[in-house]
Amino acid sequence: MITFLDTASLLLPLLYLGAVIAYGFVFFAGHPTAARLATPVLRGTVLFHLLYLAGLAVHHGQFPAATVSQALSIVAFAVAVVYAFVEWHGRERTTGFWMVALVFFFQLLSSVLTRPNPPDRAIFHDPFFATHVSLALLGYAAFVVAAAYAFLFLQLYRDLKAGRFSTFYGKLPPLEVLERMMIGALWVGFLTLTGAVATGAFWAERLYHDAWLHDPKILITIATWVLYAVALLLRRLQRWQGRQTALASLAGLGAILFSLVAVNFFFTDFHGFL
Amino acid sequence: MTQHEPPLLLVGTDYRCAPIELRERVSCTGEEAEHALLHLIARPGIAEAYLLSTCNRTEVYLQPRDEDEAYRTALDLIFLKKSPELERPGRLYVKRNGEAARHLLAVASGLESMVLGEPEILGQVKQSAALAEHVGASGPVMRRLLRSALSAGARARQETAITAGAVSLGYAIVELARNIFSGLEECRVLLIGAGEIARSVARPLVERGAREIRVANRSRERAETFKEEIPQAEIVSFEERMESVRGADLVIATTGAEEPVLTRKQLKEAMRSRRNKPLLVVDLGVPRNVEASAARIENLFLHTIDSLDLLIQKNLKKRKEEVPRVEEILEQELHHFRGWYRGLEAEPIIAQLQKQAEKIRQRELAEALSRFPAESHAELERLTRSLVRKILHHPSTQLRGRDGTRDLSRLDLVRQLFRLDDENSQ
Numbered sequence: 001m002i003t004f005l006d007t008a009s010l011l012l013p014l015l016y017l018g019a020v021i022a023y024g025f026v027f028f029a030g031h032p033t034a035a036r037l038a039t040p041v042l043r044g045t046v047l048f049h050l051l052y053l054a055g056l057a058v059h060h061g062q063f064p065a066a067t068v069s070q071a072l073s074i075v076a077f078a079v080a081v082v083y084a085f086v087e088w089h090g091r092e093r094t095t096g097f098w099m100v101a102l103v104f105f106f107q108l109l110s111s112v113l114t115r116p117n118p119p120d121r122a123i124f125h126d127p128f129f130a131t132h133v134s135l136a137l138l139g140y141a142a143f144v145v146a147a148a149y150a151f152l153f154l155q156l157y158r159d160l161k162a163g164r165f166s167t168f169y170g171k172l173p174p175l176e177v178l179e180r181m182m183i184g185a186l187w188v189g190f191l192t193l194t195g196a197v198a199t200g201a202f203w204a205e206r207l208y209h210d211a212w213l214h215d216p217k218i219l220i221t222i223a224t225w226v227l228y229a230v231a232l233l234l235r236r237l238q239r240w241q242g243r244q245t246a247l248a249s250l251a252g253l254g255a256i257l258f259s260l261v262a263v264n265f266f267f268t269d270f271h272g273f274l
Numbered sequence: 275m276t277q278h279e280p281p282l283l284l285v286g287t288d289y290r291c292a293p294i295e296l297r298e299r300v301s302c303t304g305e306e307a308e309h310a311l312l313h314l315i316a317r318p319g320i321a322e323a324y325l326l327s328t329c330n331r332t333e334v335y336l337q338p339r340d341e342d343e344a345y346r347t348a349l350d351l352i353f354l355k356k357s358p359e360l361e362r363p364g365r366l367y368v369k370r371n372g373e374a375a376r377h378l379l380a381v382a383s384g385l386e387s388m389v390l391g392e393p394e395i396l397g398q399v400k401q402s403a404a405l406a407e408h409v410g411a412s413g414p415v416m417r418r419l420l421r422s423a424l425s426a427g428a429r430a431r432q433e434t435a436i437t438a439g440a441v442s443l444g445y446a447i448v449e450l451a452r453n454i455f456s457g458l459e460e461c462r463v464l465l466i467g468a469g470e471i472a473r474s475v476a477r478p479l480v481e482r483g484a485r486e487i488r489v490a491n492r493s494r495e496r497a498e499t500f501k502e503e504i505p506q507a508e509i510v511s512f513e514e515r516m517e518s519v520r521g522a523d524l525v526i527a528t529t530g531a532e533e534p535v536l537t538r539k540q541l542k543e544a545m546r547s548r549r550n551k552p553l554l555v556v557d558l559g560v561p562r563n564v565e566a567s568a569a570r571i572e573n574l575f576l577h578t579i580d581s582l583d584l585l586i587q588k589n590l591k592k593r594k595e596e597v598p599r600v601e602e603i604l605e606q607e608l609h610h611f612r613g614w615y616r617g618l619e620a621e622p623i624i625a626q627l628q629k630q631a632e633k634i635r636q637r638e639l640a641e642a643l644s645r646f647p648a649e650s651h652a653e654l655e656r657l658t659r660s661l662v663r664k665i666l667h668h669p670s671t672q673l674r675g676r677d678g679t680r681d682l683s684r685l686d687l688v689r690q691l692f693r694l695d696d697e698n699s700q
Binding site: 030032156160161163164165169170172174175176177180238241242243 | 433435439449450452453454455456549550552569572573575577578580581584585588
């Protein structure tokens with residue numbers, strides 16, 4: 001089992017890199033062979049990724065989100081599944097390169113940060129843990145998807161504003177569609193993160209009383225939640241347009257990465273597992 | 275000696291050889307084209323004929339029995355009778371055999387069009403083919419050639435980007451709108467100005483199903499003329515144009531006004547009242563109809579004739595890059611056409627070979643039957659027939675070139691080996 005997990009951890013970034021290259025050929029060169037290969041390569045890799053996560057769960061006997069590496073891998077997996085669904089549903093491959101590139105980035109980070117023995121604490125076996133962490137990671141995955149759409153929206157917006165028609169022009173869905181996808185993903189992310197914060201607060205209050213409130217991880221997560229809440233509220237009130245919301249979405253992704261990686265490594269004990 | 279290329283003759287003129295005044299005189303459509311085709315195939319020197327006439331070209335493709343007669347007839351009947359000026363050198367082109375076939379394939383693929391990759395030509399080739407079929411001017415060669423041409427045209431559109439991207443002003447606006455809005459069917463269009471440019475850009479928008487077209491013009495008469503050409507349009511007052519801007523998704527200004535007809539202030543107010551929904555504004559006026567500073571307004575996309583020209587040039591460049599891929603398709607289709615034609619040439623030789631083998635079989639069988647009991651005669655008959663059929667099967671397939679290794683020298687070799695040219699052989 002350990003050999004499989006170690007090999008899979010090495011193979012997954014390489015397989016996603018293969019998918020990124022295939023989708024890159026589709027996006028930049030409209031290559032017909034790449035177009036035929038890209039989807040099967042991605043779907044195959046997603047299945048392999050599922051086996052890897054299942055293997056982690058079986059081997060360690062707990063939900064595979066006990067370390068930053070495992071959490072990043074779940075985020076990568078969730079983004080890949082969301083994109084595979086969007087592609088299947090909308091028969092639309094133009095955003096594939098950017099989405100799969102993000103998946104590759106998260107999985108690469110996960111593989112680099114892999115630790116042989118994740119901690120085994122009592123809370124990891126609490127059903128609240130799985131609910132809280134699943135909601136948080138699903139939220140993060142949705143915010144990653146939103147950030148990818150935000151990035152593409154901003155590129156196309158700039159092209160159309162400046163009349164310069166770069167590589168992005170003509171290869172992406174229309175601005176209105178990109179904005180709709182971004183806002184949709186932001187709402188999914190916001191609602192699931194809200195659920196994660198609520199379950200986390202309820203659970204921590206029961207276990208640790210007030211001690212958890214000063215944890216840097218929780219503070220930065222609440223700040224991220226507020227950022228998304230403000231962005232969605234201003235968009236809803238028509239005070240912000242697509243461009244401002246897209247910028248906020250990218251800033252939110254920065255906060256998530258900071259919270260997931262930097263805060264976990266340097267500032268927190270309480271949330272040290274994730 | 276066999277002829278390796280299908281015998282074809284093309285006589286034609288196009289936008290590169292002749293000005294519009296001459297081209298329109300020889301243009302031949304509808305009944306006129308029908309009569310021309312009937313006249314052509316009535317001549318003994320012409321076996322099959324096909325006539326393609328569009329605003330940019332008139333071309334006659336013939337399968338001649340007598341090439342000189344076919345050429346003279348096409349020249350006089352289609353071209354010189356109506357426009358003697360075409361006799362001047364360089365006004366007409368003549369292509370023969372494979373070159374003529376290749377030309378038709380290139381025309382159908384849009385490689386010979388004035389606007390590279392123009393898609394309408396494929397429909398025109400198809401329509402003309404139906405006419406030639408209808409009057410009985412098409413025969414097996416022309417029919418197969420047209421099938422190859424239509425296949426080349428369709429493949430070029432599907433497998434390459436030769437028709438991709440807008441290359442006219444109207445379609446460039448459609449393309450821009452499609453990059454902003456989720457569907458043109460939801461787009462409300464306001465045209466400020468009702469001149470020729472307004473009409474030419476409105477047509478593609480109507481064709482592509484824009485939800486609503488409004489036109490505002492200082493002179494009501496001109497707006498009425500616009501409506502006669504574009505009946506879907508609704509005329510609105512020029513003075514109340516800002517009211518329409520608020521409800522529009524796409525505004526196209528084409529007036530000759532000296533002062534801007536849309537200022538930054540007006541557009542900013544309009545954007546506020548439309549809750550900053552995206553607005554595409556296209557300024558085709560010279561001098562400018564829209565204040566340039568309006569481009570800074572959030573969610574307002576201001577484009578001028580220069581940015582549209584940049585887009586058109588970029589698309590044309592992309593189409594040019596696709597030409598080698600289209601040429602590959604042409605070569606493949608031409609290869610199939612030639613193969614088919616060579617197969618046609620092989621048929622008489624195969625028939626002769628089978629006839630000769632059958633003659634030998636019958637002669638040898640007649641001699642042998644007397645040595646066998648009567649009840650086995652039927653069995654011998656069946657056996658010898660099967661033997662001959664099986665022996666000739668592979669050589670026949672090879673001669674038809676169905677294995678993909680077509681070599682016309684084989685036909686000559688078979689003729690010599692089996693002395694097929696000698697009527698008394700065997």
